[in-house]
Amino acid sequence: MSDRTKKLGAYDKEFVWHPFTQMKEYAQKDPIVIEGGEGAYLIDSEGNKYIDGVSSLWVNIHGHKVPEIDNAIKNQVDKLSHSTLLGVTNPPAAELAKELIELCPQGLKKVFYSGDGASAVEVALKMAFQYWRHKGGPEKKTKFVCLENGYHGDTLGAVSVGGIDLFHSTFGPLLFETFRAPSYYCYRCPLNKTYPSCDLACATELDKILSEHHEDIAAVILEPYVQAAGGMIVSPEGYLKSVRESCDKYDVLLILDEVATGFGRTGRMFACEHEDVTPDMLVLGKGLTGGYLPLSATITTQEVYDAFLGDYEEFKTFFHGHSYAGNPLSCAASMGNLQAFENYNTLEELQEKVQFLEDELKEFGGLKHVGNVRSKGFMVGIELVEDKETKEPYAPESKIGWKVADHAMENGVLLRPLGNVVVLMPPVGIPMEDLKKLVRVTYSSIKKATEES
Ligand SMILES: Cc1ncc(COP(=O)(O)O)c(C=O)c1O
CATH class of the missing domain: 3.90.1150.10 (Aspartate Aminotransferase, domain 1)
Known part of the structure; x- marks a missing residue:
């Protein structure tokens, strides 16, 4: 091992605390x-x-070192590396939003930027909650339905709608209550059924929760087609469409978290395309910049957006924002990524x-x-x-x-x-x-x- 590697390894062991890593074990290995x-x-x-x-x-x-993304970032660095999106805009943020709306399932119209997947999930949850306040829906429409084995990130709102005990149970006392629908885990079906004779019993269970509690429920949140961190669990065909129908039936918003599944990962640009489903909110992250820079987005329908419009003193504003939202370098990288989709x-x-x-x-x-x-x-x-x-x-x-x-x-x-x-x-x-x-x-x-x- 070179002296340089040894030195970097020593710095790392002395000063860095790695995510999702047992540091006692890590410290015993060569980094x-x-x-x-x-x-x-x-x-x-x-x-x-x-x-x-x-x-x-x-x-x-x-892959790494993609010319389209490299050049997009280099060009943008020469112009502007950051400016806030609070009340002003920048060219890559505006241009990317237009491209994303053209790319997303029809009906999605507005892009709210954040920095990482968990933040974009928080945004979706808070937006859904506030949406119902503005709509004058039932006072109790404050709860969320999520799935066992689901994963939406590590901030507390995202953990509240998460369903992986190993990661989430420690934080139980800090979390808000949710309704839990079964995971679409066919290999270990939580309902002890077999697909297809089950007739999508997991979706029926979710429908039952909505039928009994829709007056309390703001939104359903789930990962379409693949519960990624839950163990790459793949949903049976028809599940997603069925959930969309239940949400429509009971006037509940549908949030699809495509942080992991988005940008071609499932074979289509977005997983929801496999079943022609349009959510009320689509959450994107990870692959949005091709894996270069942090950027995420919560993309909503016009209907959701319009509920937040009002006079200044009505305070219908969505009071939420992250310092680096719509960062020009990240947005430029994302434009480069979309260009690469076309070029290749x-x-x-x-x-x-x-x-x-x-x-x-x-x-x-x-x-x-x-x-x-x-x-x-x-x-x-x-x-x-x-x-x-x-x-x-x-x-x-x-x-x-x-x-x-x-x-x-x-x-x-x-x-x-x-x-x-x-x-x-x-x-x-x-x-x-x-x-x-x-x-x-x-x-x-x-x-x-x-x-x-
Ligand atoms: C489906 C899903 N949502 C949200 C997140 C959180 O994204 P981030 O790690 O960028 O906060 C992840 C991360 O793995 C994820 O898989």
Whole structure:
């Protein structure tokens, strides 16, 4: 290891507290210092190259060093790096909003910018709450319906509508109450049913909550098609449409959190397109800038927006804003990302790769400890189990997911599992040959790690 890597590693261990990381364990390992990126690869300070198998935590879209995004940022730096969006605007923020509205499902009309996914979720929740105050809806229309296994970020509002006990239960006393609908987790159906004979019983349960409590409910929030952090859980077809219909029936807003699923990840630009569903609010983040800079957006209908209009002294204003909302560099990066979608025909090119991935994944099911393989487009979860017959999960101390990731890293692939679920979420623009390598290494890493355990 070079002296430089040693020095950086020492600084890191002494001064940095890493997110979602047990620092006691981290401190015992040699840190990996990522200092370069090229296409689908990350390069560490020792010159080792790794396929970015989870898109640098689900953000990267066209790979690293994308000319369209690089140049957009460089050009913008020469003009303006930041100016507030409170009461004034800047060119990239205005231009990007126009492009996003053209890209989003019809009916979405207004873009409210924030910095990260969790903030954009907070915005959606607060907007939905305030919307009903302005509409003079029932006083009690203050609650939210969310899903078991859902994840919407780590701020307290987002955690309140989250459903992953491991991350969220500690903070219970700080959270507001919600109605919980079952997860659309077919492999371990919480209602003990089987798709399709279940007739979408999970959606029926959600409908029941709305039918009984709609006077108390402001909005339903969920991740369309894939509960990502919950373990890459893929919804059965028809679920999303059914939820939209329930929301319409009971006059409840629908918030779709596409922070993880947006920008091609599921094979379409947005996951809600698979079922032709338009939400009342669409939440975007992560891939919005192609994985370059923090930026998120809460995109609403005209109907929601109009409810906030009034004279100054009526104070119908949405009193919420983040310092870097609509940051020109981030918005320019995002414009570059959208340009790259066009230049590389990203979505068209993706279809063949998705087909390849789906075909290859069938092989994984033959491995002794692979209980379930699920995917939607480029979002893949491979759930490892101790026993396939009983679906007995591996105990947490087996760290099976991490063992797979360790083997993958030795073979030039960076992965980050979710517990016992091996996750693949490569950049949407990954070249076919790199995708092949990613699949091959993941397969052999699962085989090796499970044989050793
Ligand atoms: C569906 C979803 N919503 C929100 C978030 C939070 O985004 P951020 O980490 O940018 O706050 C995430 C992050 O993984 C996510 O997957």
